Amino acid sequence: MTTATAPRPPETPARAATPGKRALVVGASSGIGAALAKRLVAEGWQVAAVARRAELLDLLAAECAKLPRAGGGGLVTAVHDVARAHEVPELFERLARELGGLDLVVYAAAVMPKVAKDEYDTEKDLEQLAVNVGGCIAWGNAAARLFQSQRFGTLVGISSIAGERGRKGAPVYGTTKAAMNTYLEALRNRLSECGVHVCTIKPGFVDTDMTKGMGKLLWLISADEAARLILKAARARANERFVPRQWWIVATVIKNIPSFLFKKLNV
Numbered sequence: 001m002t003t004a005t006a007p008r009p010p011e012t013p014a015r016a017a018t019p020g021k022r023a024l025v026v027g028a029s030s031g032i033g034a035a036l037a038k039r040l041v042a043e044g045w046q047v048a049a050v051a052r053r054a055e056l057l058d059l060l061a062a063e064c065a066k067l068p069r070a071g072g073g074g075l076v077t078a079v080h081d082v083a084r085a086h087e088v089p090e091l092f093e094r095l096a097r098e099l100g101g102l103d104l105v106v107y108a109a110a111v112m113p114k115v116a117k118d119e120y121d122t123e124k125d126l127e128q129l130a131v132n133v134g135g136c137i138a139w140g141n142a143a144a145r146l147f148q149s150q151r152f153g154t155l156v157g158i159s160s161i162a163g164e165r166g167r168k169g170a171p172v173y174g175t176t177k178a179a180m181n182t183y184l185e186a187l188r189n190r191l192s193e194c195g196v197h198v199c200t201i202k203p204g205f206v207d208t209d210m211t212k213g214m215g216k217l218l219w220l221i222s223a224d225e226a227a228r229l230i231l232k233a234a235r236a237r238a239n240e241r242f243v244p245r246q247w248w249i250v251a252t253v254i255k256n257i258p259s260f261l262f263k264k265l266n267v
């Protein structure tokens with residue numbers, strides 16, 4: 001005797017994530033991060049802006065609300081200290097849910113304290129590591145996990161020309177940017193196989209709080225111009241991009257100065 005089995009209902013596939021215009025910017029309360037958030041909102045993106053200073057994030061949200069927006073862009077904010085890396089997975093998931101998915105993550109948070117030529121302050125140095133490197137890894141890992149599983153997405157890390165060589169003026173800031181470069185390159189190599197892009201941005205001098213009081217600076221550009229060039233590089237799926245591009249010449253020269261000469265330079 002054979003028993004008839006009821007035909008199985010067709011399997012309903014889990015709803016696949018689809019690309020859109022949803023971005024998360026870490027370090028968005030001022031400077032380059034804030035300029036990026038504003039540009040994206042103006043272009044119709046849904047943006048989550050993350051940083052510590054709530055009052056500046058509120059100001060950014062108010063400015064974004066006044067922007068002429070193409071395609072209904074919007075901004076949500078979250079107060080977070082990137083040194084608290086253990087908070088990242090939950091916050092990342094919450095923000096991704098609020099935006100309805102994620103296509104772009106930009107890590108722009110960093111600190112660059114003034115360091116005297118004879119100063120060796122471990123606490124100050126480790127804070128830079130926690131923010132510039134630890135935070136980048138915590139947010140980068142969260143982005144990589146999501147982007148790998150959905151098979152699309154772009155991660156942009158704002159590094160610096162300062163990561164090219166070890167300079168007298170900022171031993172640990174430069175170290176953090178060199179570490180970031182290596183981490184981002186490794187993620188790029190891993191994730192390119194599944195269509196995910198990782199872009200390392202190396203700005204020269206940008207007119208922000210970070211460069212205040214530094215005097216006249218070579219090829220100084222505004223934060224908004226930096227944001228424009230960064231988005232252009234991300235869209236072109238550039239692996240690495242100096243911002244503005246002519247810093248590539250400086251990087252090539254300084255990378256090729258032999259150590260016996262470089263240690264005599266006052267940079």
Ligand SMILES: NC(=O)c1ccc[n+]([C@@H]2O[C@H](COP(=O)([O-])OP(=O)(O)OC[C@H]3O[C@@H](n4cnc5c(N)ncnc54)[C@H](OP(=O)(O)O)[C@@H]3O)[C@@H](O)[C@H]2O)c1
Nearest residue numbers: 027029030031032051052053081082109110160205206208
């Ligand atoms: N300006 C330049 O000439 C230059 C050149 C090369 C590279 N860069 C890089 O560009 C990026 C943006 O810097 P910027 O020039 O725009 O300087 P900025 O105006 O000082 O911006 C730094 C951002 O990082 C955030 N941040 C710092 N510590 C944080 C923490 N513990 N938790 C969360 N957010 C934190 C700040 O927000 P809160 O303080 O509100 O937390 C702020 O939004 C940095 O990675 C910097 O290294 C800048």
